[in-house]
Amino acid sequence: MTPRISFEFFPPQSLEASFRLWDTVRLLAPLKPTFCSVTYGAGGTTRKLTHEAVTAIGKQFDLIVAAHLTCVDATREETLEIANAYADAGVTQIVALRGDAPKGAERFTPHPDGFASSVELVEALAATGRFTLRVGCYPEPHPDSADTAADVAFLKRKVQAGASSAISQFFFEPETFLRFRDACVAAGIEAPILPGILPIENWNGVKKFAARCGQAVPEWLDVRFGETSAQDHEKLAVDLCTDLCRTLLAEGVQDLHFYTLNRPTLSRDVCAALGVTEAVEQLAATA
Template sequence: MRNFVLRIHNIVACTRTISFEFFPPKDKSGMIGVLEKIKSLKSYSPDFISITYGAGGYTRRFSEELIMQVKAEHDLEVMAHLTCIGHSVDELDAILRRWDKSGIDNIIALRGDLPKDGFRNSNINSTFQYASDLIKFIDENYSFCIGAACYPECHPESISIEDDLSFAKLKVENGAEFLITQLFYDNDDFYRFVERARSQGITVPIIPGVLPVLSAKQTRRFTSLCGARIPSNLAAKLNKYENDDKSARAMGVDYAIKQVESLWDYGVCGVHFYVLNRSYSVSKILDSLKLDRQLI
């Protein structure tokens, strides 16, 4: 019988959550290192750990292996990522049946990255083209708690903020019980997004995603990929530490402390940290803040 207490939608209803996202290793030898990072952050009592879905078949196997190990050996609730790009409905169904039998309760359903030439000239085998389609399929056939992604500053492929918000709403209508945002560095962008979402009737929990700066180059690359804006005050600091990753990381910790503190004061239901398989920055942030997780 499925444990409904461990569904993220229900966890968020009882406490303000802290969660961490990891990605699978590229090979078997990297598994130990990832598990060590997860173990090092376990002392912060995360409400759940999310494991991303590998871009290729080889790393997808390690995604599943990591999910099962964290669930079974580390007594941590896991949110498994699942993307529909590159999968037939039969393949997706087989994955979901395995996860269901293994006791996975929570899934975040995503589209995944498109091939560089899109669908038109690709041999990619995909039954579903959108995350909303995958969400509907899971909701109609399984009892997982389903999460979805959202974009405070608009998805790079959306034609407008209104258009993007309609896709977020469709995900919820199709069965998503909570949303986790893409990274952002200006909290006002998140606050405006929440206000717009609520005005459109989106009532599910919206968990902000935070990525601490690790280097100037990496931050620019990630924001470029997801369409996030770098505010002028952060841009100046990135320029200052362009060739000094150690100082950039220290600055990133300070910046994230202020960012999370503001989000917590705003009353967010939780914070989801994009760890990038590195525990140092998140440890420093949480040691500094000592967040009260009681509901307000």
């Protein structure tokens, strides 16, 4: 089965990064993603840049774009103003997140007049009637969560508040996602859960990021990259990511959400290996 795909980008903070973003979108847009998302910087530091990137990508590439929106360092009024500005610009999909702690802070602390959680944010956005809402979820326990059961319960609250789908944090082994998906189904969560797929551009960097997110790194994966020469890491990354995706598809997953990190080559190559490129070309030929 050929999957439906989507991509995550992040907004540029320099001229060089801007060129990289547009090159990334230009390379991946022909794969006809169902949507693309654009992140905030850490602590919500790129609100304006996110808004600019979201609107520009939608207009220039004719893509459905979902804007990330967080609760960090903003009042309820300010957050809803940002959301309504998106809707006024024709952007009606939002990925509603609590957000990470601002730089220098150890934990997320709600603004005194802001939303205390992603549940509150989803409720307020849903009440406007202007948005399709996606949320995040965590196949391995969130650093602020007691365990996976707590994460499943919190995801259910977000869906009940108005979220129509969820995008997972990245993971290394398919079983991690599949166990979480099954737990969500058992809890009565009917909203689609899209697995977050991270092609491994830099193994050491990914390990550090996983540690900050509280994710376990499989020993076998560390061994594979350690035994593989540096010039073959890219091929290994594509092969491992393709195998991960194929296992998910065989287990009934229909959508894959790629974290591109604004480096599109690996995501493109994995999509090609999964038959996405061929499917798009066949569709174009019959149009």
